[in-house]
Amino acid sequence: MPLDLRSGYLERLSAAPPGPHAAGEPGAVPRGAAPAVEACGLRFAYGGRTVLDRLDLSVRPGEVVALLGPNGSGKSTLLRLLAGLAVPQAGRVRWWGVAASAAPPALRRRLGVLSHESFLFDELTAAENLAYYAALLGLDAPAERAREALRLEGLLLHADRPVASLSRGLAQRVAICRAWLGDPALILADEAETGLDPPATARFRARIAAQRARGGAAVFTGHDLAAALALADRYVLLGGANVADEGAASPWRGRGDAFAARYVAATSAARRLGVRRGSSAGGPAEAPAVAAQAAPGAGSGASAARGRGGAWTAFRAVLGREARLWSRGRGRFGAMLAFGLLVAVVFGFALDPTSVDLRPVFAGVVWTGTMFAALPALERSFAAEWRHGAADGYRAAGADAAVLFYAKCVGALLALGAGLALFCPAFGAMLQVRPGGAAGGLAAAFGLGALGLAPAGSLSAAVVARAFGGGAGPAVLPLVTLPVLAPGVLGAVRGAQAFLTGAGWPAAAPWLWLLGAYALLFWSLPYALFPVVAEAGA
Amino acid sequence: MPEDGGTVMVAGAGGMQVHGRARAAGAPLGGRSLGERLPAWLVWLAVAASLYLGLVYAPPERTMGDAQRIMYFHVAAAWNGFLAFGVVFAAVILFLRTGRRGWSRLAYASAELGVFFTTVCIVGGSVWARADWNTWWTWDPKLTTTLLLWFIFLGFLVVRGSAENDPARERLAAVIGIVGFFAVPLVYFSNVLWVGLHPRVVTLSGFAMPPRMVVALMFSFFAFTLFYLWLLGKRLRLVVLTEEIAALRDRLG
Numbered sequence: 001m002p003l004d005l006r007s008g009y010l011e012r013l014s015a016a017p018p019g020p021h022a023a024g025e026p027g028a029v030p031r032g033a034a035p036a037v038e039a040c041g042l043r044f045a046y047g048g049r050t051v052l053d054r055l056d057l058s059v060r061p062g063e064v065v066a067l068l069g070p071n072g073s074g075k076s077t078l079l080r081l082l083a084g085l086a087v088p089q090a091g092r093v094r095w096w097g098v099a100a101s102a103a104p105p106a107l108r109r110r111l112g113v114l115s116h117e118s119f120l121f122d123e124l125t126a127a128e129n130l131a132y133y134a135a136l137l138g139l140d141a142p143a144e145r146a147r148e149a150l151r152l153e154g155l156l157l158h159a160d161r162p163v164a165s166l167s168r169g170l171a172q173r174v175a176i177c178r179a180w181l182g183d184p185a186l187i188l189a190d191e192a193e194t195g196l197d198p199p200a201t202a203r204f205r206a207r208i209a210a211q212r213a214r215g216g217a218a219v220f221t222g223h224d225l226a227a228a229l230a231l232a233d234r235y236v237l238l239g240g241a242n243v244a245d246e247g248a249a250s251p252w253r254g255r256g257d258a259f260a261a262r263y264v265a266a267t268s269a270a271r272r273l274g275v276r277r278g279s280s281a282g283g284p285a286e287a288p289a290v291a292a293q294a295a296p297g298a299g300s301g302a303s304a305a306r307g308r309g310g311a312w313t314a315f316r317a318v319l320g321r322e323a324r325l326w327s328r329g330r331g332r333f334g335a336m337l338a339f340g341l342l343v344a345v346v347f348g349f350a351l352d353p354t355s356v357d358l359r360p361v362f363a364g365v366v367w368t369g370t371m372f373a374a375l376p377a378l379e380r381s382f383a384a385e386w387r388h389g390a391a392d393g394y395r396a397a398g399a400d401a402a403v404l405f406y407a408k409c410v411g412a413l414l415a416l417g418a419g420l421a422l423f424c425p426a427f428g429a430m431l432q433v434r435p436g437g438a439a440g441g442l443a444a445a446f447g448l449g450a451l452g453l454a455p456a457g458s459l460s461a462a463v464v465a466r467a468f469g470g471g472a473g474p475a476v477l478p479l480v481t482l483p484v485l486a487p488g489v490l491g492a493v494r495g496a497q498a499f500l501t502g503a504g505w506p507a508a509a510p511w512l513w514l515l516g517a518y519a520l521l522f523w524s525l526p527y528a529l530f531p532v533v534a535e536a537g538a
Numbered sequence: 539m540p541e542d543g544g545t546v547m548v549a550g551a552g553g554m555q556v557h558g559r560a561r562a563a564g565a566p567l568g569g570r571s572l573g574e575r576l577p578a579w580l581v582w583l584a585v586a587a588s589l590y591l592g593l594v595y596a597p598p599e600r601t602m603g604d605a606q607r608i609m610y611f612h613v614a615a616a617w618n619g620f621l622a623f624g625v626v627f628a629a630v631i632l633f634l635r636t637g638r639r640g641w642s643r644l645a646y647a648s649a650e651l652g653v654f655f656t657t658v659c660i661v662g663g664s665v666w667a668r669a670d671w672n673t674w675w676t677w678d679p680k681l682t683t684t685l686l687l688w689f690i691f692l693g694f695l696v697v698r699g700s701a702e703n704d705p706a707r708e709r710l711a712a713v714i715g716i717v718g719f720f721a722v723p724l725v726y727f728s729n730v731l732w733v734g735l736h737p738r739v740v741t742l743s744g745f746a747m748p749p750r751m752v753v754a755l756m757f758s759f760f761a762f763t764l765f766y767l768w769l770l771g772k773r774l775r776l777v778v779l780t781e782e783i784a785a786l787r788d789r790l791g
Contacts (some may be wrong), residue, residue, distance in 0.1 A: 434571050463714060483687075487683075521720060532712070
């Protein structure tokens with residue numbers, strides 16, 4: 001809907017109500033002279049290469065900064081550091097004067113982060129993706145919010161299409177909607193215009209202009225120098241792991257060729273000599289003077305407090321999204337069940353239940369089938385969190401990584417319970433095993449086993465999904481996960497065996513204790529360890 | 539040619555810097571690592587002495603005869619495996635807390651030695667089992683859980699080995715190192731819970747064997763621990779150099 005441009009789109013954005021919540025809640029952007037984002041002495045090295053070194057940058061409310069530089073000069077890394085998605089090896093980042101490491105979630109939610117990854121789930125529709133992020137941000141009526149955002153961007157026609165079926169440009173526009181969902185006071189946009197058609201590009205620039213008009217701040221990267229200089233108050237040119245040159249944008253507007261020459265000279269000089277500060281090169285004007293007119297307080301939009309949020313909000317948002325993802329993957333779920341049942345067929349065929357009593361091996365067969373069916377599903381489920389950076393989007397929404405794990409883990413436990421409830425009677429029928437009076441004990445052993453195996457499987461599948469992505473993941477999965485799961489499986493199998501062979505509770509008790517300890521261990525370990533996994537890509 | 543001159547200069551400076559860092563990373567505690575300070579002659583002397591004590595000084599066992607002498611090396615290898623995995627655990631926690639690469643490298647080196655000594659333990663134990671139980675392998679709890687431990691740290695090595703000098707992926711391996719370590723007490727206490735064939739050498743009432751055997755076993759613990767520390771120093775140095783060379787290659791493109 002390119003007509004949006006002519007129908008007062010910019011006015012509507014700048015007049016947008018400052019969010020549904022009253023101002024003054026904790027975490028609201030402080031009004032004052034503090035920079036919207038400030039970086040001091042940032043250092044970031046990756047794989048032995050120093051990407052950024054001793055970098056300083058400050059962006060005031062109402063200021064728009066164009067971050068320029070050749071490929072590989074560290075623009076994206078700097079934006080990730082400014083967004084708090086990566087942790088610098090030295091130096092610190094502050095938002096409105098508050099250290100990023102100590103910022104409350106409500107303050108974090110005032111950032112709109114647009115990465116080169118979309119942060120979207122392929123299987124969910126555009127509207128579902130946005131509704132998930134709106135729920136994460138603690139906004140009221142997330143589904144309506146999502147539709148409204150899509151309507152403003154002219155994407156209502158595509159609202160109910162899965163993101164996987166959208167073209168790159170359309171997906172990028174959905175990602176732009178996502179970044180603007182929480183009425184951000186600071187926009188960090190990385191090559192946002194990639195893949196956008198001209199009307200969408202104009203609309204994105206209108207959004208940035210509206211952001212400035214409302215007193216919000218923005219930092220964006222791009223390679224269209226003329227457009228960047230036209231849009232920004234100030235440019236910052238990266239080169240040689242630091243700022244190679246910076247200055248006001250206005251003197252260079254309409255002098256694209258002259259600026260291009262300066263760009264090449266500054267970046268190649270920085271690369272050769274490792275220039276530390278570009279200020280000696282002398283910009284046409286000193287940076288702080290530029291945006292002075294744009295500093296009436298922190299701006300009305302910027303002072304709106306975000307939703308209450310908290311762990312429970314994030315937990316519900318993730319669980320709801322998991323349920324949607326599971327229902328989208330119904331076909332795969334069916335395939336998993338069929339695969340598990342095939343295990344019973346193979347065992348039934350190999351062991352001949354008509355002549356052999358299979359009660360002692362029944363529990364082992366059930367868990368073998370369950371594990372082989374469940375592990376790839378768990379790995380896929382965690383791989384989806386990182387495929388387009390959705391886990392980063394989750395963290396950018398100010399939510400706690402441990403909550404993401406526990407919500408997914410509860411989902412996995414429910415799925416595992418459903419799988420066992422189907423497998424046990426099916427396997428029993430196929431292997432001609434009737435539990436009789438042992439049914440209660442069997443349920444206890446299997447239930448306690450599932451309680452420990454869901455978090456243990458989730459944690460190890462998350463590590464594999466993170467370390468190997470879609471590539472070697474499935475091949476490495478059994479090696480890394482099965483030994484960790486083995487104590488839980490042993491306990492569940494031996495405990496169940498005790499009941500099936502008639503030995504009863506006294507024989508089963510040690511195994512049930514083992515299962516209890518195992519469950520306790522794997523419900524508590526991820527609290528400390530999953531955030532490590534989630535942030536490992538930083 | 540200022541471009542070329544610049545490149546050479548950067549490489550030279552980088553090389554010096556790497557040398558400095560390699561030394562620092564090789565010894566997480568500063569200075570040379572403990573293993574590197576051990577003189578080789580002392581280690582080999584201790585190993586030779588423990589061979590003498592185990593193979594000659596200690597009396598043969600009544601029922602098993604000389605095959606029982608495997609125990610002096612089997613138990614010491616098991617101890618070294620546990621020790622090595624304990625070092626992995628401590629090192630990955632320190633790595634996660636401090637972010638210093640040296641700890642991650644120490645964990646990598648120690649995990650590899652842990653897997654090596656556990657392999658020695660399993661193979662030696664298997665020969666013992668053939669002599670004592672008339673089978674190469676049985677699903678005894680201690681055997682099973684030791685095998686699991688071996689697999690867990692093999693998984694650690696696979697994840698750590700694919701980290702490609704990326705500290706972020708080394709952190710993932712650290713998670714496995716921590717999870718894996720909780721299997722160690724499980725292995726040790728498994729034969730309390732799960733009655734199996736594996737003998738218990740050390741019980742609450744002391745050692746269930748003659749004094750000469752105890753001397754040989756204790757000395758073997760000592761010699762194997764020295765051997766582990768010495769190997770750890772060598773392996774750590776190798777890990778540091780390999781990773782620093784890879785990093786240099788990355789930087790030069």
